[in-house]
Amino acid sequence: MTEVPVLITGESGTGKELAARLLHDMSSRRAHNFLKVICPAIPQQLFESEFFGHEPGAFTGAKESRAGKCEQADKGTLFLDEIGELDLALQPKLLHALQDFRVARLGAVNERAIDIRLICATNRDIEAEVAKGAFRKDLFYRINVLRIQMPSLRERPSDVPILMNHFIQLYAGKFGGSPAPLSASLMKLLEEYQWPGNIRELENIAKRYVVLGTEEHILSLVRQPGELRPEVPDIIDLTTPLRVQTKQAVRHLEKKIILGVLEAHKWNRRKTARSLDISYRTLLYKIKEAGLPASHLANSHWTNLPFHDRH
Structure with a gap:
């Protein structure tokens, strides 16, 4: 399988990380690391240290050498999740590392070569982000060599019974018990449901069915989309903050x-x-x-x- 950079797009909960892991497992790098990095979770001031590593004395508190994410993923796959939310000021630093796959740890003089397969994912309209200047065009071209669009669950209703039965069996094995198969009428309702949370929402509903054991708990969720909405009190308190x-x-x-x-x-x-x-x-x-x-x-x-x- 070719190892060009891949950009996986789609709504939240559609299985983008699963697709990335499958790409890794099907590649010649499967014996090496699959390293996931959630881009917006890394503070701007720690970005270079986290991605590229550091040497002792590079900054206050740096007492030993530390490999960054790029080195940790060497010979494996680096999965950059939610890359569409990466701060604009940090994008040139990432682009520089991806141009020739060489990184320099903070406090180091020499660069180190890295051998990684790059896979990125985003739930944003990345072209729109580029158009409005929120995402660098040159970085977009670097990561968007091969595109995989993950369809929403409402676009593939025939997958719902397969996924639901899979997750019910999975969590029945984890939690113990043998829940009854879902009725045909409920399964039809699930196929018609819009699934705003996609596969992640379906998995949570299957888990709740295994735990609670009755179809009523599923019906209450799909008829009122959302996770167990808090009840609104009958009497509104006008004095309490x-x-x-x-x-x-x-x-x-x-x-x-x-x-x-x-x-x-x-x-x-x-x-x-x-x-x-x-x-x-x-x-x-x-x-x-x-x-x-x-x-x-x-x-x-x-x-x-x-x-x-x-x-």
Whole structure:
């Protein structure tokens, strides 16, 4: 397979990183590193150190030699995610390194040759960014040798059943249990859904189905797009600051989620912690902080109380 630079475009959640990893795994570099860098996550003042490395004394706190991302990816693949959001002031520095694939660590005199396969991804309209001067034209031409456009999930509804069944089996294996197959009517509804979050949203819904075990939880999400929207209180408080009301709403929502997952796992707290991807100690703290019962034995009394008496 050719190893020219690749630019992967598409909406968030369409699987751009997965495509990049497949390109790496199919190449002759698959035995070496696949190094992912989220471009906007690197502060401007640390860009050169992070990308190109540094030598001792290059700046305050630099006590030893350190290879940058480019050297770490040597002989492998460097994946620059969200490159469309890279600060304009940093783009010439990246372009210089990509022109001849040589980098100089901060504080070093000599340059080092690097051998990398470059793959970039963005969810932005990169040509529009170039047109308005937010992205350098010469850098765009450097990275846009081969273009892969990832279609949104709503453009390929026939993939929905395949992906949904895949993720249900995947998380059933991780969390334990054997959820029932989705009904044909629900699957048809999922195929007609617009999927604003694309595959990432579908994966989260499949995970929730495995954990909670009923189709009603899926129906509530696809009929009201969005992740478990906070409930609007019946009575609007005109005297309490927004930040306080928001904090209360978030706590209430977190309590509902924890309670739902606990009930789905029959109050097995270790399984619940794994499902929520938090530590067991964190779950115990949150149960106590939310005023939830310590076990299902106390649950029937708690759920029969009015909401204001549960705190």
